[in-house]
Amino acid sequence: MSRTELLRSIATYGLPGAGGPFPAEPLGSPAWASLLRAVRDQRLIGYLASAVEAGDMVVTDEQRDEVFAQHLESCVRAVRLDRILLDLADQLLAGGIDLVVLKGTASAHLLYPDPAMRVFADNDLLFRTEQFDRALQILQGMGYVRPVAPPRPDFDRRFAKGATLKGPEGDEVDTHRNLVFGTFGFRIDLDELFDSSVTFELGGRRLRALGPETRFLHACYHAALGDPDPRYSSIRDIAQMLAYSPLDTQRVLELARRWECKAVLARAFHLCRDQLGFEVTGGLAAAVDGYEPSRRERRAIASYVGVNRHYAAKVAASLSYLDGIGTKLAFLRASALPTDEFVESRGNEPRVAWIRRGLRSLVQGGSH
Numbered sequence: 248m249s250r251t252e253l254l255r256s257i258a259t260y261g262l263p264g265a266g267g268p269f270p271a272e273p274l275g276s277p278a279w280a281s282l283l284r285a286v287r288d289q290r291l292i293g294y295l296a297s298a299v300e301a302g303d304m305v306v307t308d309e310q311r312d313e314v315f316a317q318h319l320e321s322c323v324r325a326v327r328l329d330r331i332l333l334d335l336a337d338q339l340l341a342g343g344i345d346l347v348v349l350k351g352t353a354s355a356h357l358l359y360p361d362p363a364m365r366v367f368a369d370n371d372l373l374f375r376t377e378q379f380d381r382a383l384q385i386l387q388g389m390g391y392v393r394p395v396a397p398p399r400p401d402f403d404r405r406f407a408k409g410a411t412l413k414g415p416e417g418d419e420v421d422t423h424r425n426l427v428f429g430t431f432g433f434r435i436d437l438d439e440l441f442d443s444s445v446t447f448e449l450g451g452r453r454l455r456a457l458g459p460e461t462r463f464l465h466a467c468y469h470a471a472l473g474d475p476d477p478r479y480s481s482i483r484d485i486a487q488m489l490a491y492s493p494l495d496t497q498r499v500l501e502l503a504r505r506w507e508c509k510a511v512l513a514r515a516f517h518l519c520r521d522q523l524g525f526e527v528t529g530g531l532a533a534a535v536d537g538y539e540p541s542r543r544e545r546r547a548i549a550s551y552v553g554v555n556r557h558y559a560a561k562v563a564a565s566l567s568y569l570d571g572i573g574t575k576l577a578f579l580r581a582s583a584l585p586t587d588e589f590v591e592s593r594g595n596e597p598r599v600a601w602i603r604r605g606l607r608s609l610v611q612g613g614s615h
Contacts, residue, residue: 250278254285258479259523260294260303261364263490269298273307283313290480292318293364321366328352331418332370333450335386339372342385346455347373347444349423349465353456356447358487365480369419373457376437379403379424383410386422390415396592398585406578408432427468429565430547434507460498463488464508467515472551482518486525496530507568510540510548543567558582 248270259265274282286295296318298304299311306314329352339346349371355362374382380403383393391412397403403410408428412420425432426440443458457465466488470481488494503509512535516527540548547568550560562582569575 250282250285253282254289254291254479255522255524257286257291257295257298257304258289258483259486259525260298261360262486262525265525267303269304271305273305273310279306279310283317287317289478290366290368291483292321293361293366294483297361297364318363318366322363324368325352325355325362325366328367328370328418329449331414331416331420332454333452335370335372335389335420336452336454338389339382339385342381344378344382344385345375345441346382347441348447348454348456349373349421349426350469352449353447353454353462354466354484356449357445357456357462358484358492365484369421371421371423373423373426373440375441376404376424379409379422383412383422386412386420391420394592396586396588398589399581400586402581405574406581426465427472429561430550430568431468431472431506431508431511433565433568434505436505439502459488459492459494460502463492463494463499464502464506464511467511468508470518471511471514472548475552475556477518477522479522482515482523485515486519486523486527489519489525489527489529489531494531496534499531500534507544509535509538510544513538513540514548 248268252268253270256265256267256269273279286292292314295304296314299306299314332348332352336346351367351369351371355365355367359365372382383403387393391414393410393412395411397407397410403424406429408425409421409423412422414420425437426435440457440461441455443461444455445458446453446455448454456462463485466481466484470477470485473481499512503512512531516532516535519525519527543564547564550556550564553560559582562579565578566575569578
């Protein structure tokens, strides 16, 4: 049994019709060490711990201790991040900021029967566009630092997905005003993300999360556009919602129509089948199967996960998703002529090299 096959079994553990296959005997030391590294990288330690505890993954006593120790370490980290999240929420809410918790804690508590299955590494918060600058000010007042400056002073409010901030305790918080940068993100109804939110309990308090349908679409954006080879854990969130969340199929399809992201759904479902071996069925699958993305959609997706992906490719692919020549020109100007502070804050790539690589990406068209 290959490591890839075993990772798939771990990543789908607990899903309907899943449950292996797993090896009949414990893995040898080299194979076990390789598997455990991959499990950490793919953030699957919670699923592996569940399979070991149930006896479905046969391990030695030493291997069992190693799995449980790493899972405990991940759970301690998650509890620490939950505590930080509650502190952040207290300060932000006291400052009049509306916030919605994305991924991480929200996914652990709303998608899984045991939150310990879904490990995560940071906090993600969504703010209203008109409150985004003020939210960052509050976070910076709490000691959070923004390592990378915005390309232009008004970029956050008009075009950005968000910003990553580093905390005084070494933690990281990803702030959002949108679910994805560029292209498909420009079609998302940002007010809808707040209007359809639900709540969950954490530490005796109620926090807001995305509603089931918008949370599902966010998981699809994250898996389909976040990386050419997304983590198994990101794809598992999609499969988990398809299997267990009470999704309103017609509402998902209506949002996908209005947000022009049916191609994103198609890629996300492909990842479920190809990477996890999880068969997507039902009304959503029937509506998406066989969907042929347009040239514009193919170019947009390639700008995130194609071989020529680059910021410039996203900019070029985004123009047809923006309304109005003035908005297009403002986006181009901010992207092509960023401030010196932005270039310096990136640190690892001089302005000339950054522009040259972007132009090469544009010439090649962001194609696969």
